[in-house]
Amino acid sequence: MSDHFKQTRKAQSFIWSIGLVTLCGALPVQAQNVLPTDAKASCAVDAATFNSWFDSGTAADGGSVKPANGFNFPPSATNTDCDFYQWGAQMFLWLTSPDPAGGITIDNTDFYDVVSAGDMKRKFVENDGGPTLMQLRSVKPIDSEGTGQAGGGDVLISANNSLVYYGVHANDIYAWFRTGVTDGTFTGDMAANFPTTEADVQQIVSYAAGKGATITDIDASTMELKTSWVDASTVADKSTFITASAVVPNYTKGSDTLWTLDGTQTIELALVGVHIAAPVLGHPELVWISYEHISNAPMADYVYTTTGDTQSLQAYNAAGTWTFDVDETYTPPAIVPNAAQQKNGDIMSPTGTPIGPVAVALKNPWGVAPGPNNDASNNTDLVSLNVSLMSQLGGLGDLRANYFQIGGIWTVDGQLPLSGSDGNIRGGLRLANSTMETFHQYPDHNSFTSENCFTCHAVAKETDPGVKVSHIFDSLDALGQ
Numbered sequence: 001m002s003d004h005f006k007q008t009r010k011a012q013s014f015i016w017s018i019g020l021v022t023l024c025g026a027l028p029v030q031a032q033n034v035l036p037t038d039a040k041a042s043c044a045v046d047a048a049t050f051n052s053w054f055d056s057g058t059a060a061d062g063g064s065v066k067p068a069n070g071f072n073f074p075p076s077a078t079n080t081d082c083d084f085y086q087w088g089a090q091m092f093l094w095l096t097s098p099d100p101a102g103g104i105t106i107d108n109t110d111f112y113d114v115v116s117a118g119d120m121k122r123k124f125v126e127n128d129g130g131p132t133l134m135q136l137r138s139v140k141p142i143d144s145e146g147t148g149q150a151g152g153g154d155v156l157i158s159a160n161n162s163l164v165y166y167g168v169h170a171n172d173i174y175a176w177f178r179t180g181v182t183d184g185t186f187t188g189d190m191a192a193n194f195p196t197t198e199a200d201v202q203q204i205v206s207y208a209a210g211k212g213a214t215i216t217d218i219d220a221s222t223m224e225l226k227t228s229w230v231d232a233s234t235v236a237d238k239s240t241f242i243t244a245s246a247v248v249p250n251y252t253k254g255s256d257t258l259w260t261l262d263g264t265q266t267i268e269l270a271l272v273g274v275h276i277a278a279p280v281l282g283h284p285e286l287v288w289i290s291y292e293h294i295s296n297a298p299m300a301d302y303v304y305t306t307t308g309d310t311q312s313l314q315a316y317n318a319a320g321t322w323t324f325d326v327d328e329t330y331t332p333p334a335i336v337p338n339a340a341q342q343k344n345g346d347i348m349s350p351t352g353t354p355i356g357p358v359a360v361a362l363k364n365p366w367g368v369a370p371g372p373n374n375d376a377s378n379n380t381d382l383v384s385l386n387v388s389l390m391s392q393l394g395g396l397g398d399l400r401a402n403y404f405q406i407g408g409i410w411t412v413d414g415q416l417p418l419s420g421s422d423g424n425i426r427g428g429l430r431l432a433n434s435t436m437e438t439f440h441q442y443p444d445h446n447s448f449t450s451e452n453c454f455t456c457h458a459v460a461k462e463t464d465p466g467v468k469v470s471h472i473f474d475s476l477d478a479l480g481q
Contacts, residue, residue, distance in 0.1 A: 367428015
């Protein structure tokens, strides 16, 4: 394994180190979701394909990965769930690759932070090497205090009492697409839907060039991201996390039931979750892929198919030290209650009990119902994908081996989803990230039933513009505004 590799970009850092990978025999300091190694290799990434993802053509610790090319995506008649999951895996490795200028891909000048501009608007803030801008969840509609993340004003707190912070990001193609729609350059179908062909993206590239901007990662298409983070000083083993410096809201803890907003502070954060949303050929509804750190929270029971074509049950196991609070004796509850809410910028207790952590779990592992009757085929695809990649990354000593894909969602022929229960939806029909949709994992929370990403990221009718599946698109100001 290689020595630790560290890059620092002004106040922002991204640290590579030899991670904790149970698949490679390391002894964990913290608890992990340990994936079964006897799963049928239905979606495994072989060594030749894995190597081809890297810019150099050879996998290496901290090596730079290329974005997956969605323009060559198989048509719906021949694609498989695995095609989408492998596309998402390569995208995640690209987004977390070290950037030559320092930091990681998501921090370079090809990406923008998306923040509130007040008055129900958002704006692009170009990365300039300084700290990333992070916020808490906030109530909807958009206000000046948060991201509008699923969960309304519910505030998530880790086991060691770190607030969970959220970032919203978009790449340069997305930003120039939005700007061209705003000024009327793009009209008709070009303005209505996220581009799914290289010809459409080339129009955006040409438009940006006319404004003096150069777009290089064309294969990435229009991409938006959500990330979730905790205070890096509170995790059990910081060396297993991607870290970055960020500006976050600061709170004065006036009492057990009220924390008052008190400016901002710059701290080091550890990455715990990522949502990736981008179109591929024939899929303007966007493909939604979700990642978590292996030590976030335990997964509920799930079944998978073994190499011997039998079904095996992987049981819920909450033993050990997790980033989020867990209950070692329980079956994941019907809901994850919250013990803190944001109101008028402050954090308060909704019940009068002390503000603090609550027990968290991945209630619907791999995006399907828990237990022996769930979708073994979907689970096997994701288990085999992750085992193959975590093993190869772990063998290199690559930090990214500590993150795994929990699932994805899309529609069969690229139809715009009308709800989370739309019969055209494919992938993890109950997909939810434990750090982002914590309080909205199926079946319900406070009488609100959330099946998956498309419960909220849907359109009202089939004739609606496809860009409406994005909650940030219509509210974003053009670049330069």
